[in-house]
Amino acid sequence: MxxxxxxxxxxCELVIVDGGMSPGTARLVSDLGRSVRLISEPDTGIYDAMNKGMVAASGDHLWFLNGGDESLVRWSQLSAVLDAHEAAVILGDFVLAAATRDRTRASRPARSMWHALPTSHQAIFYPRAAITGRYDQSFRVAADYDFTARLYASGVPFVVEHIVVARFHLDGTSTQHGKLIGAEARRVQRETLSVHPAVSVVSGLRHRAARRYRSMLSRGH
Known part of the structure; x- marks a missing residue:
């Protein structure tokens, strides 16, 4: 960053939530300057940490990156996009760092929300004024899908901007907990999006195929 x-x-304001486990973070924050704020205290998991960051942030849009994720976008490009879509959820593109090479992934249209997030959560910018809730910590791995789907279902506008904004590595949650992601996605489809059961079955098959694909990428195939 x-x-x-x-x-x-x-x-641009950066809020770092480190769970109170990294003494080196304070030194890094002091070097980065006054636009960086550190919240260093125990939390109950990633979504608790993201909620804390959300409450602390003061910007017009919110952008969530996890440990190990990388920002790839220039400020001149990003600020133009944010200014053009002040009230919208902005879906960008991202780079997936697999075992042997990076792969750029373009955002799908917002209507693909029936199946999953249209893009990686690292490539989504949320308008602060439209947010009324928090990440639901009853989800273990799909609270970001639920959070975004609630905004979509409430009528908040979504726009796609094909700019590459972030890189993340394949060895994270999406690879380690693929089956759980599918199960929790069906809950979001049922409870938040009111997706027809038959459509949810199709989504489940797609999730299964995606798990196989991610597994192949993680092995360098």
């Missing part, structure tokens, strides 16, 4: 912070001046 250092390049983005440097380019944005005081226009």
């Amino acid at each position: 250092e390049t983005l912070l440097h380019e944005s001046g005081d226009s």
Whole structure:
């Protein structure tokens, strides 16, 4: 995030939530400057941490990156997109770092929400003014899908901007908990999106195929 912070001046705020487990983070924050805030205290998991960051943030849009994720976008490009869509959820593109090479993935249209997030959560920018809830911690791995689906179901506008904004690595939650993601996705489809059961079955088959594909990528195939 250092390049983005440097380019944005005081226009970009970074809130770091580290669970109180990394003494080196405080030293890093002091080097990054006044636009960085550290919340270093125990939490109950990733969605609790993301909720804390959401409450602390003061920007017009929220962007969530996890440990190990990388920002790839320049501030001039990002600020233009954010200014053009002040009230919308913005879906960007991302880079998936697999075993042997990076793969760029384009966002799908928002209507694909019936199946899953249209893009990686690392490539979504949320308008703060439209957010009325928090990440539901009853989900173990799919609270980001639920959070985004609730905004979609409530009528918040969604737009796709094909700019590559972030890189993340394949060895994370999506690979380790593929079956659980599918199960929790069906809950979101049922409870939040009111997807027809037959359509949810089709989504389940697609999730299964995606798990096989991610497994192949993680092995370098």
